[in-house]
Amino acid sequence: MDKILITGATGNVGLTTLKLLESKKYPGIEVVAAVRDIERARKIEGVENCNFCHFEFDEPSTYDAALEGVSKIVLIRPNQVTDVTRYIFPFLAKAEKAGVKQLVFISIVGAERNRIFANHRTENHIKKLNIPTTILRPSLYMQNLSTLHRHDIQEHDKINIPGGIGLVNYIDVRDVAEAIVTILMNPGHEHQAYEITGPEAMDFYQIARIFSNELGREIKYTRPSAIKFVRQKLLDKKQMLYVLTLSLLYNAARSGKMNYVNDVFQNITGHGPRNITDFIHDYRDCWIKTDPKIESPKKRKLYRSKK
Numbered sequence: 001m002d003k004i005l006i007t008g009a010t011g012n013v014g015l016t017t018l019k020l021l022e023s024k025k026y027p028g029i030e031v032v033a034a035v036r037d038i039e040r041a042r043k044i045e046g047v048e049n050c051n052f053c054h055f056e057f058d059e060p061s062t063y064d065a066a067l068e069g070v071s072k073i074v075l076i077r078p079n080q081v082t083d084v085t086r087y088i089f090p091f092l093a094k095a096e097k098a099g100v101k102q103l104v105f106i107s108i109v110g111a112e113r114n115r116i117f118a119n120h121r122t123e124n125h126i127k128k129l130n131i132p133t134t135i136l137r138p139s140l141y142m143q144n145l146s147t148l149h150r151h152d153i154q155e156h157d158k159i160n161i162p163g164g165i166g167l168v169n170y171i172d173v174r175d176v177a178e179a180i181v182t183i184l185m186n187p188g189h190e191h192q193a194y195e196i197t198g199p200e201a202m203d204f205y206q207i208a209r210i211f212s213n214e215l216g217r218e219i220k221y222t223r224p225s226a227i228k229f230v231r232q233k234l235l236d237k238k239q240m241l242y243v244l245t246l247s248l249l250y251n252a253a254r255s256g257k258m259n260y261v262n263d264v265f266q267n268i269t270g271h272g273p274r275n276i277t278d279f280i281h282d283y284r285d286c287w288i289k290t291d292p293k294i295e296s297p298k299k300r301k302l303y304r305s306k307k
């Protein structure tokens with residue numbers, strides 16, 4: 001019997017991974033979703049009957065119970081948790097002591113090179129632990145367009161991303177989840193680091209055209225400067241380190257550093273990743289203009305994870 005603990009289990013990747021693991025019904029596998037608020041998590045469509053445990057990175061008293069009997073961990077570091085020395089490393093120390101046999105850490109493209117990234121420090125720390133680990137470095141998530149940038153597209157018909165004319169190799173979170181599940185369920189991925197990209201690199205003008213075709217109204221790419229973008233996100237009360245990380249990533253796209261794709265996802269799973277046209281089609285409802293009276297935070301959350 002293997003018990004898999006997923007952190008960040010109500011977020012983009014965690015929730016999609018949880019749903020995928022549950023749908024596969026692997027014999028001898030128990031899945032536990034580590035969440036801050038069990039009651040709230042249970043209300044999310046599709047996971048009502050999952051196993052939940054109370055867990056908060058910034059509340060070390062929750063670590064021991066969450067790790068009880070756990071043999072594998074999918075570690076997703078929430079963007080808000082930037083002080084990894086204080087809130088991630090002590091959890092990993094407990095996991096190591098508890099004899100966890102496999103760790104899959106969801107890092108990010110470029111984390112091995114960028115010391116400012118919290119995931120960089122986490123990767124370096126994990127390498128020193130005595131837990132067989134796979135580091136997965138996805139490129140930017142397509143789902144940023146249905147969460148972080150959703151409001152601009154839905155309400156203002158704009159993509160406000162400082163990507164210049166650079167190309168970006170977006171990956172669908174559903175594919176990230178599939179890569180995670182494949183790594184968990186098949187031997188041979190321990191002590192590996194994989195960067196995974198989507199199947200094509202395109203600029204935001206092209207992406208705006210795909211949106212326009214799908215939604216039947218014009219979506220414009222505004223091409224803001226990095227400074228304007230950072231200022232706006234800080235005004236929106238996003239955390240400084242998170243905004244800087246995001247800005248660095250878009251800077252990488254702007255300067256042509258995301259102008260490539262690789263076949264690592266294909267090698268892990270045996271088939272190619274989803275493209276952005278399919279993503280926009282599958283999620284189209286979330287950019288349809290709605291009556292503000294029926295819009296609710298609960299409904300917004302549902303768009304994070306589609307089947």
Ligand SMILES: NC(=O)c1ccc[n+]([C@@H]2O[C@H](COP(=O)([O-])OP(=O)(O)OC[C@H]3O[C@@H](n4cnc5c(N)ncnc54)[C@H](OP(=O)(O)O)[C@@H]3O)[C@@H](O)[C@H]2O)c1
Nearest residue numbers: 008009010011012013036056057077078107108139140141
């Ligand atoms: N966005 C991208 O393009 C991209 C690309 C590659 C890699 N990444 C990496 O992906 C990670 C983020 O994953 P995501 O986008 O799936 O996350 P997300 O959608 O932002 O969700 C964050 C999750 O963490 C939980 N959480 C927040 N604070 C917590 C705390 N103090 N203790 C325990 N849980 C907490 C949240 O729970 P609640 O529901 O309670 O808030 C939620 O389940 C980051 O490490 C990022 O670097 C992002």
